[in-house]
Amino acid sequence: MAETATPANPETLRAARRSPASHLAPTFESGSVAGTVALKEIPFQTMVGVRVDRASDAGARLASVTGGLPAACGEVSGDERATTLWLGPDEFLVVAPESAHDSLGGDLVRALVEALGDDPGQVVDLSANRTTFELSGIRARDVLEKGCSLDLHPRAFRTGTALATEIGNIPAMLLKTGEDSFRIFPRASFADFLGRWLLDGMREFASPEVP
Amino acid sequence: MLLISCPNCGPRDETEFHYGGQAHVAYPENPDALTDRQWAEYLFYRDNTKGAFAERWVHSTGCRQWFNMLRDTVSYDIQAIYKMGEPRPDANTTAATTSEGATK
Amino acid sequence: MSADHLPEHPDFLWRNPEPKSSYDAVIVGGGGHGLATAYFLAKNHGMTNIAVLEKGWLAGGNMARNTTIIRSNYLWDESAAIYEHALKLWEILPEELEYDFLFSQRGVMNLAHTLGDVRESVRRVGANKLNGVDAEWLDPQQVKELCPILNISDNIRYPVMGATYQPRAGIAKHDHVAWAFARKCDELGVDIIQNCEVTGFLKDGNRVVGVQTNQGTIHTEKVGLAAAGHSSVLAEMAGFRLPIQSHPLQALVSELHEPVHPTVVMSNHVHVYVSQAHKGELVMGAGVDSYNGYGQRGSFHVIEHQMAAGVELFPIFARAHVLRTWGGIVDTTMDASPIIGTTPVENMFVNCGWGTGGFKGTPAAGLTFAHTIATGTPHELNKPFSLERFETGALIDEHGAAAVAH
Numbered sequence: 001m002a003e004t005a006t007p008a009n010p011e012t013l014r015a016a017r018r019s020p021a022s023h024l025a026p027t028f029e030s031g032s033v034a035g036t037v038a039l040k041e042i043p044f045q046t047m048v049g050v051r052v053d054r055a056s057d058a059g060a061r062l063a064s065v066t067g068g069l070p071a072a073c074g075e076v077s078g079d080e081r082a083t084t085l086w087l088g089p090d091e092f093l094v095v096a097p098e099s100a101h102d103s104l105g106g107d108l109v110r111a112l113v114e115a116l117g118d119d120p121g122q123v124v125d126l127s128a129n130r131t132t133f134e135l136s137g138i139r140a141r142d143v144l145e146k147g148c149s150l151d152l153h154p155r156a157f158r159t160g161t162a163l164a165t166e167i168g169n170i171p172a173m174l175l176k177t178g179e180d181s182f183r184i185f186p187r188a189s190f191a192d193f194l195g196r197w198l199l200d201g202m203r204e205f206a207s208p209e210v211p
Numbered sequence: 212m213l214l215i216s217c218p219n220c221g222p223r224d225e226t227e228f229h230y231g232g233q234a235h236v237a238y239p240e241n242p243d244a245l246t247d248r249q250w251a252e253y254l255f256y257r258d259n260t261k262g263a264f265a266e267r268w269v270h271s272t273g274c275r276q277w278f279n280m281l282r283d284t285v286s287y288d289i290q291a292i293y294k295m296g297e298p299r300p301d302a303n304t305t306a307a308t309t310s311e312g313a314t315k
Numbered sequence: 316m317s318a319d320h321l322p323e324h325p326d327f328l329w330r331n332p333e334p335k336s337s338y339d340a341v342i343v344g345g346g347g348h349g350l351a352t353a354y355f356l357a358k359n360h361g362m363t364n365i366a367v368l369e370k371g372w373l374a375g376g377n378m379a380r381n382t383t384i385i386r387s388n389y390l391w392d393e394s395a396a397i398y399e400h401a402l403k404l405w406e407i408l409p410e411e412l413e414y415d416f417l418f419s420q421r422g423v424m425n426l427a428h429t430l431g432d433v434r435e436s437v438r439r440v441g442a443n444k445l446n447g448v449d450a451e452w453l454d455p456q457q458v459k460e461l462c463p464i465l466n467i468s469d470n471i472r473y474p475v476m477g478a479t480y481q482p483r484a485g486i487a488k489h490d491h492v493a494w495a496f497a498r499k500c501d502e503l504g505v506d507i508i509q510n511c512e513v514t515g516f517l518k519d520g521n522r523v524v525g526v527q528t529n530q531g532t533i534h535t536e537k538v539g540l541a542a543a544g545h546s547s548v549l550a551e552m553a554g555f556r557l558p559i560q561s562h563p564l565q566a567l568v569s570e571l572h573e574p575v576h577p578t579v580v581m582s583n584h585v586h587v588y589v590s591q592a593h594k595g596e597l598v599m600g601a602g603v604d605s606y607n608g609y610g611q612r613g614s615f616h617v618i619e620h621q622m623a624a625g626v627e628l629f630p631i632f633a634r635a636h637v638l639r640t641w642g643g644i645v646d647t648t649m650d651a652s653p654i655i656g657t658t659p660v661e662n663m664f665v666n667c668g669w670g671t672g673g674f675k676g677t678p679a680a681g682l683t684f685a686h687t688i689a690t691g692t693p694h695e696l697n698k699p700f701s702l703e704r705f706e707t708g709a710l711i712d713e714h715g716a717a718a719v720a721h
């Protein structure tokens with residue numbers, strides 16, 4: 001259960017942080033191919049792990065904070081304020097902008113902790129557990145398909161759905177945010193590996209297509 | 212590569228799963244009462260069936276849930292997938308309880 | 316090193332007799348272990364009225380599927396004793412069997428990639444020395460001197476932090492080993508019967524008195540099971556259980572290359588082991604597949620994992636081609652040590668559970684198993700490897716030294 005103390009000066013804290021793939025930022029930029037495929041890190045999103053029985057009272061209370069809890073594999077619920085991904089039948093990942101974090105003036109973690117109350121379940125601040133990559137462009141799917149064996153064709157993998165799977169042999173969450181845009185949530189320790197893997201997969205699209 | 216239908220997530224590559232050995236092996240109700248032979252049986256002896264074998268798998272990089280699977284250990288055909296706690300189905304009836312995953 | 320010339324193939328290897336109606340002993344399994352057992356039964360114990368039954372063709376199971384590595388650098392006293400005895404037998408067998416099966420003592424390196432590996436390896440070198448097993452600890456530079464094609468850069472996922480090295484270890488030509496034993500067995504009067512599958516056992520009370528086969532019933536006073544990959548199936552037929560799980564273990568070879576790899580390199584940590592066979596092909600082994608299987612094939616991702624590790628350690632292999640991949644079925648025990656001894660069935664004996672390490676143990680398995688069958692009691696060397704150890708708790712945990720994890 002998260003007890004997130006608010007430090008005296010949030011800006012000091014902010015300035016001191018380094019995101020898991022920050023060292024790759026220039027490489028992501030130079031490796032992106034305008035109009036074709038682009039990769040960037042969206043650092044420091046607020047993420048909260050929730051475990052609860054959806055059908056319970058606590059489940060209903062938590063759902064009212066998050067704007068719903070997804071019912072099945074692939075489903076995503078919520079709005080711009082917070083997006084909730086289905087991780088398992090009783091396990092969810094709430095993803096929200098950086099500013100939603102309690103240490104930066106938000107109240108997401110506290111609200112979730114309060115909603116669960118003393119009922120069976122779990123609310124854990126996992127903001128430092130994963131980072132977020134955004135892979136976008138007309139070749140984004142081609143890049144992903146080099147390291148992910150899911151059927152990523154639009155008829156099978158629809159915008160607004162998310163799946164826990166393997167990308168480049170490492171576990172990651174994959175969220176489809178638009179026809180040609182994806183968000184990937186690798187654990188922090190895999191960020192360097194996955195970042196380089198994706199860059200490698202993007203490389204061919206920087207060259208002219210061989211007819 | 213086995214293609215395993217997780218009851219929660221649908222068909223996924225074997226690499227997303229971990230193997231958990233023989234299914235339906237109950238922890239002894241009263242371990243203190245067992246003879247050395249019985250304890251050895253519980254600890255070290257598992258069926259090593261050539262043919263239809265009930266085994267446990269966990270969808271490690273997916274929903275992280277355990278389930279049971281009936282698989283032929285010669286052809287590697289998956290004959291049934293069923294929940295933890297459910298009894299083993301007959302080898303001949305295909306009782307796959309794959310729920311609709313979002314990939315479909 | 317230059318590519319060796321294969322020795323002249325002998326004109327005659329063995330007869331293909333019809334099974335007799337009875338034998339003094341029957342060995343089930345015509346692989347390396349079964350043939351070695353028959354050889355030592357005949358040579359050391361004068362038992363020549365015996366048969367080796369093989370359900371397929373001779374040495375077509377794991378004897379045809381292993382990566383031919385021979386070493387004895389095991390951790391515990393019991394294991395070091397039996398594997399070192401095997402190694403000493405390997406050293407004299409070509410002469411004794413009058414057959415050059417190309418035992419090449421080119422050394423075996425076991426790489427260490429983590430601090431944990433390093434500590435475990437250095438400890439093992441110490442244990443080996445105390446047991447009279449030749450063992451050395453090599454730093455990365457010494458590793459590179461012995462095997463120049465190894466990548467010892469510290470900028471790889473699992474850098475080489477050193478290695479144990481056993482100079483007397485090496486490889487042999489596996490099919491020639493089987494033929495060498497088979498020829499001598501035949502000379503000594505042993506009947507080798509191929510395409511003879513055991514379908515059941517005849518028992519008088521709890522005593523085995525014969526075997527039923529697809530070639531008829533064969534009466535016998537003693538039965539020795541040496542059928543790696545099928546031990547559990549035979550035990551079940553005979554009415555007892557073994558603490559064994561059977562898993563696919565995969566290997567592969569490349570096309571032939573000029574000699575580039577002077578020794579044998581194994582890595583438990585990244586699950587790959589590589590040598591260059593006499594004709595020039597690179598022979599590589601992988602880890603076991605996680606699931607139980609009898610299909611003599613495994614999953615592709617295991618091969619992919621092995622190749623990734625292989626290419627990182629040996630960048631020179633990146634342009635080699637895979638010629639063939641295959642799988643064998645290994646019978647694994649919970650302590651990664653074999654079982655050689657008596658069974659709950661009277662006059663029935665079992666030699667099984669060698670996991671990924673059966674080939675190197677072949678001569679000692681044969682010697683001790685023959686002793687056990689002939690005398691009814693285990694040899695000093697296989698006494699610790701009894702089936703009872705799973706009840707007494709006197710396990711011999713060789714997970715650290717038994718090649719790859721299982």
Ligand SMILES: [Zn+2]
Pocket residue numbers: 217218219220221270273274275276
């Ligand atoms: Zn699942």
